Ligand code: SF4
Ligand code: SF4
């Protein structure tokens with residue numbers, strides 16, 4: 001085992017391979033307060049990449065309802081149970097073990113293999129509530145409000161310390177230097193399925209037709225052209241932004257994803273305690289059970305929610321959130337000035353400009369110019 005630095009854990013950790021960070025690291029941020037589970041992202045990925053034989057059950061992007069849903073079934077509960085106690089110090093340092101540190105001597109990581117039927121119900125638990133009185137038979141009886149659920153969209157996290165890569169006996173999995181995207185070399189893969197077992201997020205999947213494992217490719221052909229992935233640009237709720245995240249010491253204040261992750265700390269990695277330094281980040285839902293959210297997003301979740309709720313006093317972050325979903329290009333820089341939010345590409349060219357506050361336009365009931373009467377009859 002090598003010693004590597006994992007900034008999500010605020011400490012060094014053991015990893016089966018020598019760690020090296022890529023020049024740039026692909027990352028997606030999701031605002032969970034806005035996801036409506038329309039599954040447009042899921043279908044955008046499906047129709048682009050996984051419409052072939054043997055891929056029928058595959059959703060490289062999926063959206064599950066928490067706390068009950070999971071694709072494959074119970075993926076998170078099962079790995080968390082195997083991991084054992086997961087405590088955080090007040091300083092934010094993780095005190096428990098990661099899946100690499102808790103692995104038995106003969107294994108690379110704590111793992112489990114989903115069965116075929118575990119992949120068969122991607123929407124199980126959809127819209128099912130948790131909280132007090134969830135079985136009271138109707139939403140009216142128990143309002144106001146302890147019941148909660150939220151939607152969790154997920155792709156491969158193109159982890160800084162991928163368990164899939166560490167577990168592959170064929171060295172078929174590699175992490176690209178230029179953007180940190182993790183890929184499976186289909187010509188080397190023999191379908192042993194070690195990556196499927198080792199990935200705690202269960203984002204590597206077996207294709208029985210080709211007898212190889214396959215996974216989200218981060219839409220690298222688009223990313224190479226400066227365009228965001230399919231699941232991002234097609235998001236109906238405009239909850240997603242893809243960019244390049246830096247480790248804390250190299251974070252740039254004008255980089256959109258660095259701003260949300262490092263500067264404002266409102267976007268958090270999920271299940272950071274697993275130890276992979278996953279590169280998908282979430283703005284946590286403000287209404288869900290805090291204990292549950294702490295387990296999922298770590299100790300920073302309470303502060304993140306407080307800051308999100310106070311966005312009306314933070315025009316820069318509020319402006320940046322207006323830019324999300326407003327361009328299909330990758331934003332490398334942003335600025336918010338004079339009520340306008342602007343996004344720029346890697347050459348400094350302006351990609352998009354949006355008003356931070358939508359103008360309020362009141363129209364008269366009679367439009368003399370076109371001789372039309374307008375009314376507000378529904
Ligand atoms: S397209 Fe966007 S809003 Fe719809 S389910 Fe996917 S992430 Fe959520
Ligand atoms: S999420 Fe899983 S499949 Fe994706 S890079 Fe991390 S370990 Fe590999």
Ligand code: SF4
Nearest residue numbers: 045061216219229231
């Ligand atoms: S990044 Fe591309 S390949 Fe990955 S889940 Fe999104 S659409 Fe699919």
